[in-house]
Amino acid sequence: MSLSFPVSVEKNAALQRRMAELEVLESHLEETFIRSSGKGGQNVNKVSTAVFLLHIPTALSVKCSIYRTQGLNRYKARTLLCDLIAEFKFGVEGSKKEAIRLKIIKQKKNKTRKSKRKI
Template sequence: MNKESIEKEMERLGIREEDLIEKFILGAGKGGQKVNKTSSCVYLKHIPTQIEVKCQQERSRELNRLLARRILCEKIAFKIHQEKTKKQQAEEKIKRQKKRRSRRLKQKILDEKKRHGAIKKLREKVEEDN
């Protein structure tokens, strides 16, 4: 996550510094008085795509600038090339796991279970009459 790798990624995606609006906003949230006094929160807007990013993950403004650019690159890569990051893939996987099943799918699963149970029932040993 160094500056050179982010610059290469921005160049690969065609993001120029001239196309970015960068603002520094007062921080908010956890962190005490220091966070609320300093403008360490970074706001980036990519003018051609109208994508906006805010980053306040670290206390350092410079580190937040790098992180904001990295997040912006990820969003633009997804929008342009449909490239999903590992983080996005993990989030989507969790969404799919938590998603409720439809009635039709539940019924289909139950029918399949019943059919499989009937097949297993046929495997039982037959008792002989003596």
Template sequence: MTVPVFAVSEEKNRWLREKMAELGVTEGDLEETFLRSSGKGGQHVNKTSSCVQLRHRPTGIEVKCMRERSQSVNRFLARRELLERLERLQRGATIRDAKAEKLRKQKSRRRKRTAVKYRGINDQGEE
């Protein structure tokens, strides 16, 4: 089965085909369903099924994408996210590792912001 062409640049479509071949993922391994999105968009969101849910049958990894209004773009983004997760899994990192890394970065940013805030007060001679 061949990879469909999505409503993104030819370069991105080529990258997707190459990445899928590199990781050994075929369209036959993917189970794709379309859902109605949620969030902003009002009546448009309620009428169209632009949310894409992608499941990789061999590993059971599921990805849901509803970032854009275009179903075709969401199909591309869902595949890209799925390939990123599969790549992390092959490297030995788990999905939890990625979540822990994200949390660690958030805490670091907050710590820095707080330090700058209080350092600014101390520099002025106030406590």
């Protein structure tokens, strides 16, 4: 069963491919909706827009309340969960966050070298 989220078709397809690569099935996910907090006015107080996802085989969980709509939070929670599972399966080297962190460290080193050369 393929879920459809309120994002572009390409993003939906990319998420489905990523979940298939990581062997994450919808039947492995336990999804609950909870009330969000923060910006959003009365909508936040009345509607359960935050999403809590639990991946049963790995016991990894994600709570997402970034957006004001439930559909976008469901999509984002699945992408965050895929990131966590990739980090869990492949270690720190395989994660996007680690690659970004290393890139920033390298940029800072280059900046300090450049400033030392000027002196």
